[in-house]
Amino acid sequence: xxxxxxxxxxxxTETGRQVTLACHQTWNHNNMFWYRQDLGHGLRLxxxxxxxxxxxxxxxxxxxxxxRSNTEDLPLTLESAASSQTSxxxxxxxxxxxxxxQYFGPGTRLLVL
Amino acid sequence: ExxxxxxxxxxxxxxxESSSLNCSYTVSGLRGLFWYRQDPGKGPEFLxxxxxxxxxxxxxxxxxxxxxxxxxxxxxxxxPEDSATYLCAxxxxxxxxxxxxxxxxxxxx
Numbered sequence: 001x002x003x004x005x006x007x008x009x010x011x012x013t014e015t016g017r018q019v020t021l022a023c024h025q026t027w028n029h030n031n032m033f034w035y036r037q038d039l040g041h042g043l044r045l046x047x048x049x050x051x052x053x054x055x056x057x058x059x060x061x062x063x064x065x066x067x068r069s070n071t072e073d074l075p076l077t078l079e080s081a082a083s084s085q086t087s088x089x090x091x092x093x094x095x096x097x098x099x100x101x102q103y104f105g106p107g108t109r110l111l112v113l
Numbered sequence: 114e115x116x117x118x119x120x121x122x123x124x125x126x127x128x129x130e131s132s133s134l135n136c137s138y139t140v141s142g143l144r145g146l147f148w149y150r151q152d153p154g155k156g157p158e159f160l161x162x163x164x165x166x167x168x169x170x171x172x173x174x175x176x177x178x179x180x181x182x183x184x185x186x187x188x189x190x191x192x193p194e195d196s197a198t199y200l201c202a203x204x205x206x207x208x209x210x211x212x213x214x215x216x217x218x219x220x221x222x
Contacts, residue, residue, distance in 0.1 A: 033208075042212045042214040043157075043210075043212040044212075045210075045211075048209050050208065090156055094208060099144055099162060101159050102147070102159070103159065104149075104158075105156050106155060
């Protein structure tokens with residue numbers, strides 16, 4: 001069965017360190033998304049990609065970057081981790097037609113000390 | 114600016130006590146309204162997509178409806194296993210979703 005996986009599932013890091021969160025999907029979806037989820041804010045869009053070599057900024061993109069070198073993967077990099085980036089991060093993917101379902105990964109819980 | 118507001122923030126029901134969750138939205142050019150269920154420590158799980166006002170969809174004890182201003186998720190005779198956070202999201206001009214903050218539902222035996 002097709003799926004979307006994230007790694008690591010839990011991560012503790014220190015302020016100022018670079019951190020990369022992995023996202024891998026086997027749906028062969030063109031669209032991939034990164035969201036963060038915080039109490040009181042719901043899910044907020046960080047970055048998204050509509051295909052290989054395509055990346056776009058979302059609502060809360062400051063301090064984050066992504067790159068898309070193949071269809072299956074969209075890694076999220078925190079350039080210099082800050083305590084404000086402590087959150088739960090979800091990756092999602094969808095097909096190329098509007099209204100297609102977005103499927104979510106299990107999430108990565110990140111703690112920045 | 115698109116806005117999605119879910120109410121109530123939290124809801125406690127007795128098993129068998131039916132109720133509705135509300136998702137109010139303001140968006141230019143709605144392409145779709147999505148409902149997800151999220152269990153603690155897990156990613157959102159897709160429930161429904163509604164595309165146009167007047168549309169209804171059902172799945173087991175859940176029924177979702179859509180008007181031009183809101184969507185209701187009605188839960189009929191809920192069971193404890195229906196306890197979860199229910200998320201509403203809208204899609205307008207792009208592929209990304211704009212989520213509400215969710216309604217946390219607790220169903221007690």
